[in-house]
Amino acid sequence: MMTSPVVQIVSECYVKPMGSTKESNHLCNLTPWDIAMLSMNYIQKGLLFKKPDQHDFIENLLDRLKQSLSLTLLHFYPLSGRLVTQKSEDPSTYSIFLDCNNNYGARFLYATLDMTISNILSPVDVPPIVESFFDLHKAVNHDGHTMPLLSIQVTELVDGVFIGCSMNHVIGDGTSYWNFFNTWSHIFQAQAQGDEYDVPILRQPIHNRWFPNDCSPPINLPFKQEDEFISRFEAPLLRERIFHFSAESIAKLKARANSEAKSSEISSFQTLSAHVWRCVTRARHMADDEITSCKLAINNRSRMEPALSRDYFGNAVGVVSAESTAGELMEHDLGWAAWKVHKAVANHSDRAVRNMLKEWLQCPVVYQLGVHFDSSGVTVSSSPRFDMYGNEFGMGKAVAVLSGYANEFDGNVTAYPGFEGGGSIDFEVSLAPHVMIALESNEEFMEAVSVSNPLH
Template identity: 70%
Template sequence: MSTPAVRHVSECFVKPHHPTQLPGPNQICHLTHWDIAMLSIHYIQKGLLFKKPDQHDFIESLLDKLKHSLSLTLSHFYPLAGRFVTHKTQDPPSYALLVDCNNTDGAKFVYATLDMTISDILSPVHVPPIVHSFFDLHKAVNHDGHTMPLLPIQVTELVDGVFLGCSLNHAIADGTSYWNFFNTWSHIFQAQAQGNEYDVPVWHQPIHNPWFPNDCRPPINLPFKHHDEFVNRFEAPLLRERIFHFSAESIAKLKAKANSESNTTKISSFQSLSALVWRSITRARSLPYEQRTSCKLVANNRSRMEPPLAEEYFGNSIHSLSVETSAGELVENDLGWTAWKLHVTVANHNGGEVMQFLQEWLQSPFIFKLGRLFEPYCVVLGSSPRFNVYANEFGMGKAVAARSGYGNKFDGKVTSYPGHEGGGSIDLEVCLSPQNMSALESDEEFMSAVSKSNPFY
């Protein structure tokens, strides 16, 4: 029996409701070092699955309200309605990238349908591949923002649900900015339902003031003649994706165990969970004793800068922290030993380390390429359980689940979300080869920490 396909019914473009709020006479936004380095990475693709109310003409009304509230939201997040433009010179070769917020179509809005149910999406042990079709711009890289929208929204109507999927160009924003946009959109949508959408106080007004080191002035000129010199289109191997749920109680036990084994109280809950994941995936891979393996944590730089950047800073401000050891040493030591190594790395990450990276980048600019960014036997933990995922409501109550698209996935990628019930629980989306996933699912230490969850809530 063949799997039903997602059918695109309609699409349109949505512009900011108040275009007069755009900056400067040329309505140009500059990209920083953090942004530019992401040009060859995939779009961020995250979304929420809601139960569909049993109301007459509900979807037509929902689409109209989503478009109107999106237009109002884009007035605050105006770069998302723009496009990339490039200014090039041949002698000397330079390649400067900007965001043009003027004379663009705006954000793309797609309405699609799928003859499947919420149960069809959430019941399987592994995330069904059809979920990737809930997001527009499949396999697009950020540099494609020259000709493709920086923000495509796709609303997929299921038999009994609605999936709201958002693809956001990762060269213009990181996860913190992504969820600030999503939270603001939800807030304006709810105010719209109450009839006062035109006078909504935005809780976390985005700050559109790109940060550059003192000795650097935009635009940044890259030493390239053509984008073929740095754009790389990564194709993920065959992967299994699974959501593993960890209750607050289970995580508390891991934290207590890690701190006890390291004779400390400083190791955090997430560091303890990350240590478990790294050790367990390494065991599942059955690596030789001397094989090097690493665990990378994607950290938010905002609070670590000197002076700090506000959490509302719009753009990219992230850094990959790495801990490396041999597979044998990792597996033969205990959870506390691993968690302490992660803790020390996180504790030592500061503004000075960020500035050193930026200075080295300025001397020799490079663009991250997903296929070469991480070693074959690493584990990468991205996103954050601190993001306010389940506060987003669009007239359908609390979402029943969060899911992601194809973008930026590979063997060893782990994406973290807050657990649906809150209270410090965490959901991890783990991507592994089929063989390694089967081995992980048979790992006694790992599975004993995994908590059962009701997929239908």
């Protein structure tokens, strides 16, 4: 009986920032947006590259990745720290901070796998082995008290290299994550051209955490023990598949939605999210009176007045929701559903954000995967606007973006830019196996899905 290949960890070390700054030796207060993420998993995203046929390539790559990472961490020093809890009984206090001390560093793993790029990208579903391309499997963000806040795993395949990054979601959101990744790539390329230490970066992260006017940090949480707000959600058996939507296909859906809604305001992303919502709801065969929702992770930076900088490093993400009964959703057309999604986004103003924060401060909530994200709707996270394919580490453009186990649940949808760019979008959809089969049999859904050669 043949055994399936497994990822073998070859080496492990810690990479520390190349020097220190005055700011990197203090306790940093966490915002409501940060604290709400404590029970979620780490962000796990990575890039798959074709491996050049060069002598000693992997040894040189690992050395250069570590050197460029060390300089990158000087700019993104919170990723080298740890979380700390301070509590007392009289008076009763329970506060969590980010210890920015540079002494810890980021974990760096090198691993090997006897599989090819084709073995990873040719199957219809994302193969389970991809979960092993990331460190800190199933860790929740509260584990950042004792585990690294950032871990890089470089997995060498027969003909490829996967660079997987696990970043603590308390420290930053998707915008922060990809600013770090883009900066690392920029520094890597600059150092390859001879700029060893003095590399000007394009987007200097802003580390001053933002708090609403009526909040004076640190935030005293209404807990006594971590088990009051930390849970470890185990995802049920799911199928995960990446569906590709070309720019042309999305444009047709958008035109249809705006025509049906007698509007010109519904965006491509809102249309595509509503299309997936309707088709998944149909595939689930829900009762007509059952409530279903389409939730979108949304960047609060541009919603604030004045706006937060796009370089703000931390969490500034909210969730908006369009809701309907399953019966209503099925009775109406795409334009009706897309307009509901559009209105949920359009109504997410500075006032709405501040009201949510005010409610949170009155009754702090830590998101729980098994509670706040239900399997009767879809939740769309990440963004095709993030620069994922612009990252190069001496191997040319990546051939795929892939995610780890983190934050997976029935109805989870992760958005990526399509490989060819130009407005194309990939949706990685996680569903119960029987629902995925029904979705794949849905003509309306599959008509919009474009055939894409995964090996490009």
